Amino acid sequence: MIKDLVQSAIDEESKPYWDGLKNEKLFIQYCDDCQQYIFYPRTICPHCFSEKIRWQESCGNGKIYSYTVVHQAFGPFKSEAPFVVGIIELDEGVRMMSRILGDKDQIAIDQEVSVVFQEVENDLVLPYFQVKEL
């Protein structure tokens, strides 16, 4: 179960992020003091240590910073291989890990992607990214 991997870690700090995904919204954070975006969710700004942090919905667009085709996977992912995991740089500037969907020939570093909300298990929605049509 993929959910087992994260469930024990979900707490008051991360719950708004996970709840947002269930409503097909990708929430990142913004620091009102230093005016920089933050991911993953925190209660203190890693740039300036301010606590004036608010949740903000991401535009969901970005580009591929790097990716790999996973041929040998483990645990609940074993049967899914090969699949593509990448680091996405959102237009807001923050990076996050995700799956990349789309024609494998079109997956490349700097390729533009946009978020899609994937229910991978009952009650677990993840932000995946889809390569934009060229």
Added chain:
Amino acid sequence: MKSDRIAAIVGVAESDLGKTPGKNVLQLQAQAAKLALEDAGLTKNDIDAVFTAGNWAWAPNLMLAEYLGIQPKYTDSTNIGGSSFEAHVGHAVAGIKAGLFEVALITYGSTNKTNPSNSMFKSPLTAQYELPYGLPTPVGAYALAAMRHMHQFGTTSEQLAEIAVATRKWAALNEKAYMREPIAIEDVLNSRKIADPLHLLDCCLVTDGGGAVIVASSNVASKLNKKPVWILGHGESHSHNTIANMPDLTVTSAVESGKRAFEMAGISHDEIDVAEIYDSFTITVLLTLEALGFCKPGEGGAFVSGQRTAPGGDFPMNTNGGGLSYCHPGMYGIFLLIEAVRQLRGECSSRQVENAKLALVHGTGGVLSSTSTVILGGD
């Protein structure tokens, strides 16, 4: 050379390596510790500081010291992954300089091959944003870095393979190495893909094994039979924990740890005779060579081409066969130190680098997360 001769490595040893069924992590460390003390000409009673790291206990130092029957007056279980032991060396020098202790025992042991359950640790706290995507750890993270390096600089799979092939040639000269059969670049490229662009032979071994290193003050070191190997410089740093948070996938914190180690030692890159550089994956080595300043960013591929790091090449590196071919029980850093000391003592017979006087040892931990650099010099 400006470094003060505060402390030296005076004893090193491995435990049984490879597959060690029937031995647990404490047995392996005890075996290595006993052999390292014999190597140094010291006894258990001389140890007054204990350093270890691993995921095999809630408080590894407590378990280890109790098992060995040691009551230390200084203890340090800094765990920054595979580079922990280079950090321990640095911390031991600092402690000795401060007058806190005279003789430190540094150990590691793991049964990753035959009993991985006692080497595993699970804590998803900040990993909750990465775990559900199925990236195999750590290889997938290193693959992301390799892909980015190829994109940015045109680095090729052949260039990465050069590292694996050269390292295997050193392993062929080391009877303790787990994999000794020669391999060619084509063998690396034709080995099964694990996570693009990394193949099976771009990846380190999974073995059992333990190691021990004894660090002593200059006062103690000068009275022993074997020539001390002086710790001339050290530096450490870490830049991230989860791979998506690495500031630049092609630049490791070796930029910082290496700079400080060179500055402290007061030597230049071209004075290094032998380099022992953490090779969890071929890309680990390539990124490290660039970050340490042996070549410019993006030039690592060219630097390792033409079997430059192999026996007979002009940049002898990973002379024991490395994590790629000699052994890799999960946190490999202690074995880099052991080999560097043996090279500087001239104890390496057929794989001895001629006239080796200065060695660079560099550990990497986590997913390119932590780095620790040590520069050692023979007496």
